[in-house]
Amino acid sequence: GAVVSQHPSWVICKSGTSVKIECRSLDFQATTMFWYRQFPKQSLMLMATSNEGSKATYEQGVEKDKFLINHASLTLSTLTVTSAHPEDSSFYICSTDGGGSSYEQYFGPGTRLTVT
Amino acid sequence: GIQVEQSPPDLILQEGANSTLRCNFSDSVNNLQWFHQNPWGQLINLFYIPSGTKQNGRLSATTVATERYSLLYISSSQTTDSGVYFCAVDPAYSGAGSYQLTFGKGTKLSVIP
Numbered sequence: 001g002a003v004v005s006q007h008p009s010w011v012i013c014k015s016g017t018s019v020k021i022e023c024r025s026l027d028f029q030a031t032t033m034f035w036y037r038q039f040p041k042q043s044l045m046l047m048a049t050s051n052e053g054s055k056a057t058y059e060q061g062v063e064k065d066k067f068l069i070n071h072a073s074l075t076l077s078t079l080t081v082t083s084a085h086p087e088d089s090s091f092y093i094c095s096t097d098g099g100g101s102s103y104e105q106y107f108g109p110g111t112r113l114t115v116t
Numbered sequence: 117g118i119q120v121e122q123s124p125p126d127l128i129l130q131e132g133a134n135s136t137l138r139c140n141f142s143d144s145v146n147n148l149q150w151f152h153q154n155p156w157g158q159l160i161n162l163f164y165i166p167s168g169t170k171q172n173g174r175l176s177a178t179t180v181a182t183e184r185y186s187l188l189y190i191s192s193s194q195t196t197d198s199g200v201y202f203c204a205v206d207p208a209y210s211g212a213g214s215y216q217l218t219f220g221k222g223t224k225l226s227v228i229p
Contacts, residue, residue, distance in 0.1 A: 001161060032215065038157075043202065043219045091157055097215045103147035103206050104164040105217055110157040 002098030003027050006108035013084055013115055021079045021111045023094030029074035030096040034105070035067075038091040047092075050077040084115040118143045118207040122220035129193050129227050137188040137223045139203030147206035148179055149217070150188050154199050162188070162201075193227045200224050 003026040013019050023033055031052045036044040048069055049057040056069035066088075068080040081088055093110040097103065119142040129135055141148070150162040163170050163177040165186065170177055174193075179186040190197055204217040 034216065043221045044159075044204075044217075046216055046218070049216065093157075093159065095217075102164060103166070103215055104161070105147070105149060105204075105215060106161065107151075107159040110159075112157070 001104070002030075002096060002106040004094060004096060004106050004108040006092075006094060006111050008111060009109060010112040011114070013113070015085055015115055016083055018080055018082045019084055019113060021081075021092055021094075021113075023077045023079070023108055025075050025096055028098060030077075031074060032097065033071060033077040034095045035069065035077075035079050036093045036095065038093060038110075040091075044093065047079075050094075081113065084113070086115045089113055089115045118145070118205060118209075118218050120203060120205055120218055120220035122201075122203050122223050124223060125221065126224045127226070129225065131193060131195060131227055131229050133193050133227075134189070134191045135193060135225070137190070137201055137203075137225075139186040139188070139220055141184050141186075141203075141205050143184070144181070144208040145205040146208050147204075147215070147217070148186055149204050150177055150186070151202045151204065152197075152199050153202060153222070159202070190225075193225075195227045195229055198225055198227045 007022045033050040035047045050071040052071045058064045071077040095105045095107040121140045151159045165179045167181040174191045176189045200222040202222045204219045
């Protein structure tokens, strides 16, 4: 299966600052990546679809000006949480389809964000 | 949107016991996957199974697409099986190649020695 990495694995930042999270596909070229958010003891919720070379598509209720997504290359997508607040504290996970002919998704290890 | 219901929400097993986790979904799907989320949050792919039956060691899964449910079987459970098991689907009505997964709420499994 596809290998997806994320960096950093955890980050603590102060309220009002911005944080960038990187998602990399290590062994294939990913034209599409997905960003999910998971609050404690809850399920994963899709935030946005990141498309290489074009604008991201955001799910309803997700603020595109707050969660900036850039997919500048076929191996890297970034999620920037701008002007972070404590309610943005969450576990952020990216995924991609692995470039195969099936619909199978592969997930990164996640980034735990804590905003103080 | 598509509804995904998992049962039971919580399950406690004695080591060595067998279990069955269920996932019901409300519409036809292109994709159905089972994941195990470990204590560090990593989602581990268990099965890609939009239909049919697959087995991998002590784990097996069956999806009956016409009846819109999937089952995950864990045999001879071990303490390392503990964690949350998620079922996730990509609805067919979203169009070919959407790859967008909707997750169930998960089953939290605790295996005690």
